[in-house]
Amino acid sequence: xxxxxxxxxxxxxxxxxxxxxxxxxxxxxxxxxxxxxxxxxxxxxxxxxxxxxxxxxxxxxxxxxxxxxxxxxxxxxxxxxxxxxxxxxxxxxxxxxxxxxxxxxxxxxxxxxxxxxxxxxxxxxxxxxxxxxxxxxxxxxxxxxxxxxxxxxxxxxxxxxxxxxxxxxxxxxxxxxxxxxxxxxxxxxxxxxxxxxxxxxxxxxxxxxxxxxxxxxxxxxxxxxxxxxxxxxxxxxxxxxxxxxxxxxxxxxxxxxxxxxxxxxxxxxxxxxxxxxxxxxxxxxxxxxxxxxxxxxxxxxxxxxxxxxxxxxxxxxxxxxxxxxxxxxxxxxxxxxxxxxxxxxx
Amino acid sequence: xxxxxxxxxxxxxxxxxxxxxxxxxxxxxxxxxxxxxxxxxxxxxxxxxxxxxxxxxxxxxxxxxxxxxxxxxxxxxxxxxxxxxxxxxxxxxxxxxxxxxxxxxxxxxxxxxxxxxxxxxxxxxxxxxxxxxxxxxxxxxxxxxxxxxxxxxxxxxxxxxxxxxxxxxxxxxxxxxxxxxxxxxxxxxxxxxxxxxxxxxxxxxxxxxxxxxxxxxxxxxxxxxxxxxxxxxxxxxxxxxxxxxxxxxxxxxxxxxxxxxxxxxxxxxxxxxxxxxxxxxxxxxxxxxxxxxxxxxxxxxxxxxxxxxxxxxxxxxxxxxxxxxxxxxxxxxxxxxxx
Numbered sequence: 094x095x096x097x098x099x100x101x102x103x104x105x106x107x108x109x110x111x112x113x114x115x116x117x118x119x120x121x122x123x124x125x126x127x128x129x130x131x132x133x134x135x136x137x138x139x140x141x142x143x144x145x146x147x148x149x150x151x152x153x154x155x156x157x158x159x160x161x162x163x164x165x166x167x168x169x170x171x172x173x174x175x176x177x178x179x180x181x182x183x184x185x186x187x188x189x190x191x192x193x194x195x196x197x198x199x200x201x202x203x204x205x206x207x208x209x210x211x212x213x214x215x216x217x218x219x220x221x222x223x224x225x226x227x228x229x230x231x232x233x234x235x236x237x238x239x240x241x242x243x244x245x246x247x248x249x250x251x252x253x254x255x256x257x258x259x260x261x262x263x264x265x266x267x268x269x270x271x272x273x274x275x276x277x278x279x280x281x282x283x284x285x286x287x288x289x290x291x292x293x294x295x296x297x298x299x300x301x302x303x304x305x306x307x308x309x310x311x312x313x314x315x316x317x318x319x320x321x322x323x324x325x326x327x328x329x330x331x332x333x334x335x336x337x338x339x340x341x342x343x344x345x346x347x348x349x350x351x352x353x354x355x356x357x358x359x360x361x362x363x364x365x366x367x368x369x370x371x372x373x374x375x376x377x378x379x380x381x382x383x384x385x386x387x388x389x390x391x392x393x394x395x396x397x398x399x400x401x402x403x404x405x406x407x408x409x410x411x412x413x414x415x416x417x418x419x420x421x422x423x424x425x426x427x428x429x430x431x432x433x434x435x436x437x438x439x
Numbered sequence: 440x441x442x443x444x445x446x447x448x449x450x451x452x453x454x455x456x457x458x459x460x461x462x463x464x465x466x467x468x469x470x471x472x473x474x475x476x477x478x479x480x481x482x483x484x485x486x487x488x489x490x491x492x493x494x495x496x497x498x499x500x501x502x503x504x505x506x507x508x509x510x511x512x513x514x515x516x517x518x519x520x521x522x523x524x525x526x527x528x529x530x531x532x533x534x535x536x537x538x539x540x541x542x543x544x545x546x547x548x549x550x551x552x553x554x555x556x557x558x559x560x561x562x563x564x565x566x567x568x569x570x571x572x573x574x575x576x577x578x579x580x581x582x583x584x585x586x587x588x589x590x591x592x593x594x595x596x597x598x599x600x601x602x603x604x605x606x607x608x609x610x611x612x613x614x615x616x617x618x619x620x621x622x623x624x625x626x627x628x629x630x631x632x633x634x635x636x637x638x639x640x641x642x643x644x645x646x647x648x649x650x651x652x653x654x655x656x657x658x659x660x661x662x663x664x665x666x667x668x669x670x671x672x673x674x675x676x677x678x679x680x681x682x683x684x685x686x687x688x689x690x691x692x693x694x695x696x697x698x699x700x701x702x703x704x705x706x707x708x709x710x711x712x713x714x715x716x717x718x719x720x721x722x723x724x725x726x727x728x729x730x731x732x733x734x735x736x737x738x739x740x741x742x743x744x745x746x747x748x749x750x751x752x753x754x755x756x757x758x759x760x761x762x763x764x765x766x767x768x769x770x771x772x773x774x775x776x777x778x
Contacts, residue, residue, distance in 0.1 A: 189647070194633060196623055272656070277542070309618075
């Protein structure tokens with residue numbers, strides 16, 4: 094059985110093994126023992142409530158309890174940009190108009206902004222390739238929304254998620270090549286590495302401070318603004334199902350979109366419900382919708398998926414499910430259908 | 440003998456004929472009868488005025504060929520921005536330094552500015568026979584500066600002149616394609632025609648970018664056109680750089696052509712000219728060709744002639760024809776500068 098749960102100190106080895114699988118492009122999960130060790134420490138202190146809410150970094154792991162193995166990871170940063178500036182481009186509009194000439198030019202512009210400072214961020218999602226099947230990816234990604242629904246008071250007004258931007262087959266970024274490269278004089282991957290290592294001062298030092306007219310960029314670079322990397326497109330759809338959407342903020346390096354939502358408008362906050370557990374060993378029925386089930390404890394937060402049917406505040410869970418969630422008869426769990434009832438874009 | 444003098448009302452038909460021969464690339468030249476009349480009227484008023492400081496005067500000169508026909512015209516504006524700020528791009532250098540990363544390089548950025556508004560501006564330079572022109576081209580161009588040297592209170596301390604930028608045979612400007620077109624949504628020549636070559640119109644503020652344009656973001660072809668002059672401008676470019684003008688950080692907002700700029704003290708008409716009293720004589724053929732200007736504000740004249748300058752520099756021996764054409768009498772003050 095697959096369970097997503099709050100990370101523990103002893104998960105470091107498993108996390109390192111997982112990080113080895115990640116490969117380049119994911120800057121927050123580099124297989125570096127020291128960095129990951131520090132991150133696990135902060136995550137444990139976060140779940141234990143030992144540090145201030147805005148400093149918290151909630152890291153979750155997905156465990157295959159049968160194989161006793163970590164197979165996925167995901168995280169929620171409680172707030173971005175409070176220690177170091179968090180940069181995005183905001184896509185704005187400037188109208189240049191002359192009634193004398195009868196010319197009306199509506200120009201898109203890129204404004205360097207720190208507008209998203211203080212927002213919570215979904216990040217560091219990775220699922221082992223062996224487990225990329227069925228609803229595993231959805232369980233892993235969406236488990237975080239149940240956490241937020243259970244503890245909304247710990248989060249700021251807005252939640253964001255940065256999507257990887259478009260890359261060519263060779264991994265280069267047309268947006269970077271047309272813009273960042275001129276100012277940074279380095280490869281995209283090196284700039285990306287430096288930011289993930291927290292060396293962000295160079296952004297302020299080297300990035301153009303004035304708004305840029307999109308029309309100056311070559312067509313290839315213009316076209317990829319707000320486009321998601323092809324591998325990240327499924328992850329984007331999952332987040333959109335939960336109420337997140339693109340509102341014109343993009344990454345300053347590769348122009349990947351930032352998805353954002355007001356926390357209170359997330360599907361998990363509107364639709365998830367609490368239910369008391371009944372010990373019920375009826376086998377799962379294929380007729381039932383898959384549900385996400387989470388515990389209500391922060392220190393031992395757990396999420397699993399099962400085909401069950403909550404009714405009138407009660408829910409019957411199998412023995413395996415109860416063990417996976419570490420709940421017993423009468424304990425309360427939070428429940429939410431894995432898939433939204435109506436997929437808006439279907 | 441070629442002579443430069445202020446344009447006057449009887450010149451209007453000849454100016455109209457002259458304008459008709461101008462290529463479409465010359466935009467600062469008045470072309471219609473009405474605009475020519477207006478320009479001459481304005482020039483007459485300017486010469487007649489007695490300003491203590493430069494204001495909205497425009498002085499128009501004409502070049503008279505030895506046969507008495509009108510061979511060219513040129514103007515100078517006392518204040519470039521008198522009728523509205525004069526816009527140019529200032530090419531700034533931004534230093535990009537990151538000590539952490541040991542990176543240090545510079546990026547150029549073009550900023551729309553009106554820095555040149557308080558300068559005096561040379562404009563409307565047009566010769567009937569440009570390709571075959573000799574020294575009279577320099578006479579026409581520099582006569583404006585000799586007038587300024589003779590009447591410095593009428594002008595600013597700094598002067599500039601816009602050149603025309605590179606275009607291809609079809610009149611397409613690579614700099615315009617990369618920049619102006621995005622905002623104006625029309626062809627370069629069409630925009631120049633509509634705006635009449637002016638750089639001081641409100642619609643420039645309305646349409647042109649308010650934020651700096653980072654040069655590395657422009658296509659190579661547009662970057663290469665920055666600071667380059669059109670073949671038509673090579674002659675005025677050469678005359679003005681020999682005079683002491685230099686291209687510096689300003690370029691034209693439409694075609695990226697250089698704006699030549701100078702403080703008056705850097706100009707030969709100011710610094711290398713000598714005031715002497717005219718005396719009739721026939722300088723021999725070895726004496727230098729000079730521009731000789733009258734040092735009076737009414738009936739201003741400049742001629743191109745051989746001029747015998749005495750060691751003491753107090754007297755200039757001029758051919759009698761020059762004395763006559765300059766309308767100068769023995770002992771009158773003249774301003775001489777070698778060609």
